[in-house]
Amino acid sequence: MIRRLLEAASSRWAARGPQVRGCSMVDGLYLRADGELPCWCGPGEVIVHARLALGSVPASPQDLAPIRAVRRAFAEGRLPFPGTCEGCQVLGTRPARELRERRSRLDELHVEPSWLCNLGCAMCPPDNGARGELRDHDHLDPALLIELLDALLAGGVGVIRSVRFEGKGDPCLNPRLEELIRATRARYPQSYLVLTTNGSFPLRSDLAHCGLDHADISADGFTQASYGQYRKRGNLKRVKAFAEDLTSRGLSVGWKYILMPWNDGEDELLSCLEWCRARDIQLELRLTHSAEASERWDWPRLQAWVAPREGVIARRTLAHAKAG
Ligand code: SF4
Numbered sequence: 001m002i003r004r005l006l007e008a009a010s011s012r013w014a015a016r017g018p019q020v021r022g023c024s025m026v027d028g029l030y031l032r033a034d035g036e037l038p039c040w041c042g043p044g045e046v047i048v049h050a051r052l053a054l055g056s057v058p059a060s061p062q063d064l065a066p067i068r069a070v071r072r073a074f075a076e077g078r079l080p081f082p083g084t085c086e087g088c089q090v091l092g093t094r095p096a097r098e099l100r101e102r103r104s105r106l107d108e109l110h111v112e113p114s115w116l117c118n119l120g121c122a123m124c125p126p127d128n129g130a131r132g133e134l135r136d137h138d139h140l141d142p143a144l145l146i147e148l149l150d151a152l153l154a155g156g157v158g159v160i161r162s163v164r165f166e167g168k169g170d171p172c173l174n175p176r177l178e179e180l181i182r183a184t185r186a187r188y189p190q191s192y193l194v195l196t197t198n199g200s201f202p203l204r205s206d207l208a209h210c211g212l213d214h215a216d217i218s219a220d221g222f223t224q225a226s227y228g229q230y231r232k233r234g235n236l237k238r239v240k241a242f243a244e245d246l247t248s249r250g251l252s253v254g255w256k257y258i259l260m261p262w263n264d265g266e267d268e269l270l271s272c273l274e275w276c277r278a279r280d281i282q283l284e285l286r287l288t289h290s291a292e293a294s295e296r297w298d299w300p301r302l303q304a305w306v307a308p309r310e311g312v313i314a315r316r317t318l319a320h321a322k323a324g
Contacts, residue, residue, distance in 0.1 A: 021091075021093070021095055022071070022095060022096040023040065023044075023074070023088060023092070023093055023094055024040040024093060024108065024110075025039060025040060025067065025070045025071070025080075026070070026074055026096065027105070027106055027107040027108070028107050028110065029061070029062060029109050030110040031052070031140070031145065032115070032140075033139055033167060034138075034140075035052040035054075035140075035144055036048045036050070036051045037049045037051070037061070037067070039081070039088070040088075040090045040110065041089045043088055044081070044084055044085070046084075049064060049066035049070075052147075052148060054141060054143055054147065057147040057148055057151045060156070061148060062106060071096075074096035089317070094107070104157060104158050105158070105160070105161070106152070106161070108160070108163070109191075110164050111163060111164065111166075111180065111184075112171075113167065113173075113177050113180055114138060114139045114167065114169040114174040116170070116173045117168070117170050117173070118173060118200060118233065119200065119231055119232055119233050119234050120232040121231055123230075123292065138169070139173070139174040141176075142176050142179040142183055149183065149184060149187045149188070150187070160188050162193070163188065163191050163193050163194070164194050164196065165177070165180065165181065165193070166195070166196035171195055172198075172199075172201045172204060177195075177207070178207060181207075181210045181211050182210050182211050185210070186211075192213050192214070193213050193214075194212070194214045195216070196216045196218060198219065198234060199217035199239040200238050200239050201242055202238070203242060203245045205249060207246060208246050208250060214251070214252040215243075215254070216253075216256050217242065217255050217256065218231075218256045218258075219236065219243075220256075220263055221263035222257075222263070222268050222269075222271050224236045224237070226262050226263040227239075227263070229262050230258075230260060243279070244279055253280075253282075254281065254283075255272070255282070255284065257272065257284065257286065258288050259288070259294035259296075259297050260292045260293065261294055264294040273309065273311060276311060277311040281311075284314075284315055285297075285302060285313070285315070286314075286317065287302060287314075287317070288317050299314075302314045302316075
């Protein structure tokens with residue numbers, strides 16, 4: 001039955017022809033801490049197109065055969081991985097592009113600096129979260145990223161619009177994070193470099209001076225009780241000090257706040273907004289479409305709340321938008 005439904009969904013996509021939209025794989029690459037180049041986001045991450053190893057990164061990695069096959073499928077109006085793509089959050093976020101032999105531009109390079117995490121959030125996949133032991137390749141080796149960037153440059157990719165340092169683990173657990181960012185800035189000086197971290201770390205002042213454009217701090221709540229309900233083992237005091245230190249050093253900082261039933265009271269949101277405003281930090285209130293989503297806020301109500309207020313924006317996950 002499920003198979004028949006998936007086949008029907010795939011043929012609906014095929015029937016829509018070349019106007020079918022693609023996904024982040026069309027003009028992006030995702031490098032995991034262990035060197036894998038997988039699909040992006042959610043169910044797609046189990047599909048690994050290649051694994052890069054130090055000293056043997058192939059020429060023109062943006063055009064490896066499996067990645068070209070993904071683009072070809074979209075350009076021909078097919079889903080590259082029927083049965084998986086349908087559940088992928090990034091499906092429909094990019095136009096399906098014609099294939100070109102040499103790509104001079106990537107829209108986004110997604111880099112996972114570490115596979116380890118210091119927290120244990122409930123929604124994290126069971127194989128993820130706080131891992132006790134450091135294994136080989138848990139942290140991305142800057143030499144591997146440098147080799148990839150050099151191969152992209154040599155392969156004709158002169159522009160990468162944005163590079164996002166984010167992954168299953170928290171980037172700040174990689175002791176060489178600043179090296180990763182500096183190396184990227186040196187090779188792609190025009191790119192927009194963004195870091196996403198939970199921020200529950202001791203101060204790390206070098207982060208503000210290594211070439212980053214922006215840091216997003218993921219912290220859902222503005223009291224320790226509400227924040228810690230989802231961000232297990234997180235310390236809100238530390239998060240605030242971390243964000244405050246970065247912004248005081250001139251780095252652009254955002255506070256990403258997912259609305260859930262225990263953190264969505266108006267008083268708490270106003271306290272957070274006031275604190276953020278005083279430090280020139282932009283607050284992003286986000287609706288999600290998961291089991292733990294806020295019931296108090298729907299998209300029209302959140303937009304109306306945000307509209308007259310400075311320093312706060314509303315966002316929703318793609319899954320939420322699709323469901324709406
Ligand atoms: S939509 Fe399909 S091709 Fe694109 S990232 Fe997801 S699984 Fe991969």
